Amino acid sequence: MNARFGVKRKVALGVTALAAIAVSAVSGSASAVTSENQGSSDHWGAITRNTIGSPVAALRNGPFGSFGVKGPSARPPYGRGSLGIEVADKSTSLTPPSEQVEFGNEVDFYGDRVLALKQVGFHVFQTGENVSYGGPGNMPNIRFEINPNLTAAPATTYSSMVWNSAPSPVTDRWSPYLNATTTGTWYLTGNAGTVTGCTLTAQCTFPQLKTALNDGGAQPTIYTAGVGKGRDYMWIGAVDGLRINRTVYDFEADGVRTRRAG
Template identity: 75%
Template sequence: MDLVLPCFDTKGVSVNARFRVKRKVVLGVTALVAVAASVVPASAAPSPDGNGGSSDHWGVITRNTIGSPVAALRTGPFGSFGVTGPAARPPYGRGSLGIETADDATSLTPPSEMVVFGNEVDFYGDPVLGLNQVGFRVFQTSENVTSGGPGNLPNIRFEINPHLAGAPATTYSSLVWVPAASPVVDRWSPYLDATTTGTWFLTGNAGTVTGCMQGTPCTFQQLRTALNDGGPQPTIYTAGVSKGRDFMWVGAVDGLRINGTIYDFEADGVKARRVG
């Protein structure tokens, strides 16, 4: 049964427009210079009709970026050559978030790059356990599969305060979705649903306490249960798309969905589209 809380963000907008809290608390995410573009116009909230809204709070999260990766709003990709129909173009508009990472471009251990393109403002303080729809569409290539296997894909990453009763001193963890293999390559994928496919893990001590670690990841439902340990409600710090530290990857992401909003990555900005 839904329990709607009268909570408001700093703009006076109810967070219940994006998040609903369940009675059972639920879910719950080197030696070169980072190159990235993240120019976005207009206001941070969706427009009243749910289309054409935009956010100026999306961009590369610099403190989480290592090496010289690229995370840039771009036009396309269109293709690959010979591909026609809807899979040959970005699923929303004409643009996407282009991502490029290397596997061994740094002298760190492991010697790999990482980039996070996200939003450090609009989700701050929202309930992790209010997440109910998460996912995106991806442009995967056969070269990426050759580099790191079929699971070599970007992630969805939420930085959170887990508020675990079993670890009250732990105030930070990354909540990370690891997608299953894309069903297609060299073209745009269908929607990859992070609530029903792939696995999730928590970094740091929160992963150890819950058992949802990178080496022993959990399903979406298992993670929701693990975070519901009787402590205060976990809250979000940031939300975004990430890649690394692992294999070389060159591709694109579009249509990031977080609950009732789809974030359409375009060359001139990030558009917030309400799910109809």
């Protein structure tokens, strides 16, 4: 799968071949805020540790449409750009053979409290083809890498906290805001999932997840935050307007801008 959006590429060594990962160089300072409550963040890009195969995670213009679609859903919800994501389902020598990509930030959220998360979500450009590949639930996700700090498992210092989005209510156009705190389900990877009961096979609501993590010990903390897809079905689409608490991350072709949520 080739990069299509004129972005900088990083190359990671896979099991049997070099895997090219399309990523965008992001410019600006997280502290630069304009009179329109806009700033920029320079710490976003493909998290190579969490990327498998040759997927695409590229800042781009659009998508606009699809053809015949008019009004607000025919353009990205913020600005003119978005984060384009492309993953294939049968393209590696691994088990499973599907790809995975994560576009995230390994700096700005480090040490933040998981239990302080109040608002999380995004807008998605879902297509009918994606639904045909894996059903209505074939959607990108939001992932926080965390230290769960569980009293019952003090040696467990790493888990991925993953949101599986509910299906988009529309296809071939931009969705409304999909709220990860009230829709979809969450799970924790590894031992933290087993201890809390929020596993891939027994997923939790957002309030249930926070209750399970709030077990009376030290506060769980965040390592990284990001959006991505895999490893399951082929998916080609886009994400924009990632919200984390009071900040909306506006993905544009020339970088990631920050906006204060209303």
